[in-house]
Amino acid sequence: MLIINCPYCGERPEIEFRYGGEAHIARPADPSALSDAEWTDFLYNRTNPKGKHAERWRHIHGCGRYFNAVRDTVSDFFVTTYKTGEARPDIEESAR
Amino acid sequence: MRPDAAAEAPLQKFSGFALLRNALGGHQNWGHQWRNPAPKDEYDVVIVGAGGHGLGAAYYLAKEHGITNVAVIERGWLGGGNTGRNTTIIRSNYLFDESAALYEHSVKLWEGLSQDLNYNVMYSARGVLMLAHNHHDVASFKRHVHSNRLNGVDNEWLDADGVKAFCPPLNIKSMRYPILGGALQRRGGTARHDAVAWGFARGASDRGVDIIQNCEVTGIRRGANGAVEGVETSRGFIRAKKIGVSAAGHTSVVMSMAGVRMPLESYPLQALVSEPVKPAFDSVVMSNTIHAYISQSDKGEMVIGAGTDAYTSYSQRGGLHITTHTLDAICELVPQFRRLRMLRNWGGIVDVTPDRSPIIAKTPVPGLYVNCGWGTGGFKATPGSANVFAHTIAKDAPHPINAPFSLERFRDGFLIDEAAAAAVAH
Numbered sequence: 306m307l308i309i310n311c312p313y314c315g316e317r318p319e320i321e322f323r324y325g326g327e328a329h330i331a332r333p334a335d336p337s338a339l340s341d342a343e344w345t346d347f348l349y350n351r352t353n354p355k356g357k358h359a360e361r362w363r364h365i366h367g368c369g370r371y372f373n374a375v376r377d378t379v380s381d382f383f384v385t386t387y388k389t390g391e392a393r394p395d396i397e398e399s400a401r
Numbered sequence: 402m403r404p405d406a407a408a409e410a411p412l413q414k415f416s417g418f419a420l421l422r423n424a425l426g427g428h429q430n431w432g433h434q435w436r437n438p439a440p441k442d443e444y445d446v447v448i449v450g451a452g453g454h455g456l457g458a459a460y461y462l463a464k465e466h467g468i469t470n471v472a473v474i475e476r477g478w479l480g481g482g483n484t485g486r487n488t489t490i491i492r493s494n495y496l497f498d499e500s501a502a503l504y505e506h507s508v509k510l511w512e513g514l515s516q517d518l519n520y521n522v523m524y525s526a527r528g529v530l531m532l533a534h535n536h537h538d539v540a541s542f543k544r545h546v547h548s549n550r551l552n553g554v555d556n557e558w559l560d561a562d563g564v565k566a567f568c569p570p571l572n573i574k575s576m577r578y579p580i581l582g583g584a585l586q587r588r589g590g591t592a593r594h595d596a597v598a599w600g601f602a603r604g605a606s607d608r609g610v611d612i613i614q615n616c617e618v619t620g621i622r623r624g625a626n627g628a629v630e631g632v633e634t635s636r637g638f639i640r641a642k643k644i645g646v647s648a649a650g651h652t653s654v655v656m657s658m659a660g661v662r663m664p665l666e667s668y669p670l671q672a673l674v675s676e677p678v679k680p681a682f683d684s685v686v687m688s689n690t691i692h693a694y695i696s697q698s699d700k701g702e703m704v705i706g707a708g709t710d711a712y713t714s715y716s717q718r719g720g721l722h723i724t725t726h727t728l729d730a731i732c733e734l735v736p737q738f739r740r741l742r743m744l745r746n747w748g749g750i751v752d753v754t755p756d757r758s759p760i761i762a763k764t765p766v767p768g769l770y771v772n773c774g775w776g777t778g779g780f781k782a783t784p785g786s787a788n789v790f791a792h793t794i795a796k797d798a799p800h801p802i803n804a805p806f807s808l809e810r811f812r813d814g815f816l817i818d819e820a821a822a823a824a825v826a827h
């Protein structure tokens with residue numbers, strides 16, 4: 306079981322959390338200006354990297370809040386967690 | 402698998418007579434099943450990934466389309482991906498017309514596959530029973546039964562007593578979510594996963610296809626016009642007129658080499674087997690509601706699995722609490738298995754689409770084709786998917802069966818939403 310560091314509550318076991326998918330996918334500011342291809346990218350296409358992944362988590366059995374994390378999808382190691390609204394930390398893509 | 406020398410000898414056909422002759426020779430004289438060649442400089446078609454789908458595509462390219470200058474390139478060993486890690490459930494009782502056509506095409510091929518390949522894939526139509534535990538399940542499964550029958554796919558509704566009669570080891574009453582009935586597809590069942598990879602590899606190799614193992618594709622080279630020129634690999638550049646990507650959990654990674662973003666996320670999916678016991682469970686039973694399914698292998702192990710892990714990952718492990726949860730459900734479902742010890746557990750990386758239906762299609766890149774998104778349930782589709790993928794590559798146009806399973810369906814809003822159709826686990 307993974308230990309996840311909620312930026313609000315501290316370290317808790319994985320089963321207290323719910324995964325929320327790729328982070329930093331902002332809803333388009335001007336939806337009607339988007340082409341169908343751009344909508345597809347927003348709605349369905351995902352980076353799905355093998356390596357560092359910025360993703361959302363929700364501390365569902367704790368504070369109930371969403372936050373972001375950078376996790377290595379090869380080892381499942383959490384590099385860092387940070388609050389929603391903060392920029393993606395500058396962590397080198399390939400460094401393990 | 403074994404390096405070659407005797408590999409150029411003609412392929413031995415399997416038959417009762419061959420078995421007898423080799424038994425008398427102490428089984429020392431069975432030849433190699435496929436060649437292990439060095440890569441050539443150029444191929445008409447390169448398939449990325451030697452799972453059942455990739456090997457099958459190569460087999461059908463050679464057999465049905467006469468395209469034999471083909472290489473299947475594999476980073477590990479053939480059949481070592483999800484093909485060799487899955488729990489082998491085969492069925493075709495999917496809800497939507499498009500899905501029913503695709504999966505039924507596959508079941509029909511399963512029925513004759515051992516003969517076609519001259520290789521025993523041990524397809525066993527022992528029946529797949531999907532359990533209903535609540536009102537929603539009952540309504541949804543009955544809807545499936547009706548829809549399947551309209552599509553010529555066998556599926557029948559059993560009430561609780563019928564379930565008990567069909568599979569006596571099941572505990573139908575004294576559990577948290579009692580069994581109210583089930584949908585049974587009698588033509589569903591299992592096959593031997595390794596034999597499927599080996600049989601397709603043998604048949605493809607015999608027709609001239611090169612299977613290149615221990616060779617990772619690291620790049621896709623495109624020309625000035627955007628079309629593919631070949632693949633960069635750990636064993637050098639290999640020129641190719643067409644490239645078919647069949648890399649399951651690694652599809653996003655491979656497609657990004659050509660600059661194509663995919664509607665996919667990769668999750669670990671786990672399975673486990675018990676110690677082997679005498680025949681005790683003669684069908685396949687699945688429950689999506691309590692997250693467990695079970696069958697017995699020919700070796701006697703109970704083969705058990707469930708849903709994916711909660712988050713995307715390329716680690717072929719997964720969390721232990723997921724399997725524990727599955728075993729809780731199995732112990733309630735079949736109380737006599739409570740004292741069985743589990744022997745092994747493992748994970749595979751499955752590529753999941755937003756609508757839980759696969760993509761077998763051309764891509765925006767000329768000469769690049771993709772077969773992916775099979776998620777947790779693509780073993781059953783191996784021959785059918787390989788068959789229509791080969792057609793798509795050979796003709797540069799989809800077969801009518803896979804035409805709806807395009808990449809553009811996400812753009813155009815024609816999702817094939819088996820995700821919402823409840824019965825989608827495997």
Ligand SMILES: Cc1cc2nc3c(=O)[nH]c(=O)nc-3n(C[C@H](O)[C@H](O)[C@H](O)COP(=O)(O)OP(=O)(O)OC[C@H]3O[C@@H](n4cnc5c(N)ncnc54)[C@H](O)[C@@H]3O)c2cc1C
Nearest residue numbers: 450452453454476482483484487488490618749779780781
């Ligand atoms: C635990 C588990 C249980 C399952 N149970 C069922 C079931 O009961 N019924 C069912 O129908 N389905 C089931 N599935 C799903 C099924 O296993 C898959 O959908 C199916 O086997 C996919 O076959 P494939 O040939 O596409 O993929 P794979 O067999 O995974 O083949 C893809 C190959 O591509 C190779 N590859 C990847 N990247 C590269 C690269 N860069 N260069 C070269 N090669 C590369 C990989 O090494 C791999 O061998 C299960 C899956 C798992 C993990």
Ligand SMILES: [Zn+2]
Nearest residue numbers: 311314364368
């Ligand atoms: Zn919290």
